Amino acid sequence: MTEPEFFSPGWAAAVRDALADGPTEQTRAGKLAMYWDFFEGAKASYTSSWALGCRDRPGGPASLHVQWGGGTVTDCRITGPADQPPATYVLGMDYADWQALHDGYDPQRTVMYRKILVEQGEILEFFKTIYFFTECLGVIGRVPAAFGALPVR
Amino acid sequence: MAERKSPTAVLHEGPRALSDQQVRDIEGAELKEVLDVDIDDVIEYVHKGLKSLPDYTTLYRKYLKQRWDVYDLDFTQDKIDWTEKMTDAERNSFLAIASGFHHGERQVEIELPVFMIGAGEEEKLHIAAQVEDEARHTVFFDRFYREVVGLQGDDIMDILDASFPWVAETFVGPFGLLAYQADEVRKNPYDERARVRYGTTYFLWIEGVLALSVMKVTLSYARWRGFLPAYYTGFTATCRDESRHVQGGMKYLQDAVRKDPTMTREIHETLRTILTLAGVASREVIYEPLGWTQDEVRMLMFQQLGRKLNDVGIRLPPDLQAMVGSVQPTLAGG
Numbered sequence: 001m002t003e004p005e006f007f008s009p010g011w012a013a014a015v016r017d018a019l020a021d022g023p024t025e026q027t028r029a030g031k032l033a034m035y036w037d038f039f040e041g042a043k044a045s046y047t048s049s050w051a052l053g054c055r056d057r058p059g060g061p062a063s064l065h066v067q068w069g070g071g072t073v074t075d076c077r078i079t080g081p082a083d084q085p086p087a088t089y090v091l092g093m094d095y096a097d098w099q100a101l102h103d104g105y106d107p108q109r110t111v112m113y114r115k116i117l118v119e120q121g122e123i124l125e126f127f128k129t130i131y132f133f134t135e136c137l138g139v140i141g142r143v144p145a146a147f148g149a150l151p152v153r
Numbered sequence: 154m155a156e157r158k159s160p161t162a163v164l165h166e167g168p169r170a171l172s173d174q175q176v177r178d179i180e181g182a183e184l185k186e187v188l189d190v191d192i193d194d195v196i197e198y199v200h201k202g203l204k205s206l207p208d209y210t211t212l213y214r215k216y217l218k219q220r221w222d223v224y225d226l227d228f229t230q231d232k233i234d235w236t237e238k239m240t241d242a243e244r245n246s247f248l249a250i251a252s253g254f255h256h257g258e259r260q261v262e263i264e265l266p267v268f269m270i271g272a273g274e275e276e277k278l279h280i281a282a283q284v285e286d287e288a289r290h291t292v293f294f295d296r297f298y299r300e301v302v303g304l305q306g307d308d309i310m311d312i313l314d315a316s317f318p319w320v321a322e323t324f325v326g327p328f329g330l331l332a333y334q335a336d337e338v339r340k341n342p343y344d345e346r347a348r349v350r351y352g353t354t355y356f357l358w359i360e361g362v363l364a365l366s367v368m369k370v371t372l373s374y375a376r377w378r379g380f381l382p383a384y385y386t387g388f389t390a391t392c393r394d395e396s397r398h399v400q401g402g403m404k405y406l407q408d409a410v411r412k413d414p415t416m417t418r419e420i421h422e423t424l425r426t427i428l429t430l431a432g433v434a435s436r437e438v439i440y441e442p443l444g445w446t447q448d449e450v451r452m453l454m455f456q457q458l459g460r461k462l463n464d465v466g467i468r469l470p471p472d473l474q475a476m477v478g479s480v481q482p483t484l485a486g487g
Contacts, residue, residue, distance in 0.1 A: 031322060035435040106317065108325040112260065114332050123337060124350070124426045127330045131433065134325055 006145040007062050014143045016076035023135050042132035044071045051087035056095050089121035101141035107134045160373030160444035184221040188386045192372040199396040203464035206404040209275040212397045216282035221390050223292045226383040228300040234380040235301045242442040249438045252319035255294040260328045262287035264335040270342035279401050286394040293387045326430035327359050349409050349416045353423040356402020361461040366454045374443040407465045428476035
């Protein structure tokens, strides 16, 4: 099966399904039930939205817009600068770091090393559910995607 | 080192009184003499300084006298203790705790410089010294993981990569928050509210509560068993460095609140986020091989938090007080 192109509508649809399903059993194994209770509690009550941007994407900047509600993803699509809906948290990451996340780079370090940053949004509120966010970032990273080579600058 | 009393003895004895001579001994000890300093005395020394917070120039002058050379440490005996004397259970528990510091020291080293931009001139001296301290602590852990634990790599990041599997998923709570708050300060370096929020995470929580609590666990174990002399020496010297950091950080927060009492709200809101995250653990850590129980580590953290808040005159509203009761031991510091 051909992998959908990164930041394509097909990839966004696969991300939506993966986020709705949540982390795999393999990911859940080895972590305390308390941690997953926190994750499920956050997911059930989360009503915020993320605009996860790719700053230097070949073809121009774009965002993955993810809206949460009712314990699942209610909207998940690729938006451009001209049609980006308001989001609770606007975050940005470079193409190479998206690719590294896809190749298995740790989502926790992706946050800690500021490879992804909150560009708009209330940080203290965002961090109250940071474990939910980092696990979702890991889920997104594991969705199959085809990455093209970045043009040499 | 002779075998000493149990690691948790001081927890049940309560705060100890330090004589003026003991304070002079701690402040003036050369690196090779630090092996004979009791870690509980150093932690008490941190709080003694909080009663009358020194000014930044005094802290900077102390730094110049107390700076130690991380390359003077000889880990030969530590390697023997690690491989021949410690049990698998002891090594696993030790790594589960020390790895949070290995990464924590690196994190605070790189997040601190932006805080200097909006600081007063004397405070800049103190922060510059603190950045150098944190860099030295990063090298200390790099050496420990290479020369004692036996991790291999070409550079500091290789060793960080190799120890990262021991770091809990919840590490991103305080240290991710600090990274993003550092970015807020970078964008608006003179925004005093952003600086107070940053200072609450770094100086009050990461250094004042997490670091001082958790560093005591491995150090009291090493002292109790008479193991890892270079680790004990370097990390106790690190604790003495932290005393200056905590005192400077508490002075900053105290001054900020005195100047503008509404800053208390920034401290409370930051603690509300931190305590929300601190109520969750992702991994079970077995403390018993190091002479501790989970409840004792939790009690240690309560004591540290209570003393810091009390010493700098910050009160918690009832909802935050209630959240403190559900804090899980966090194995990290910086």
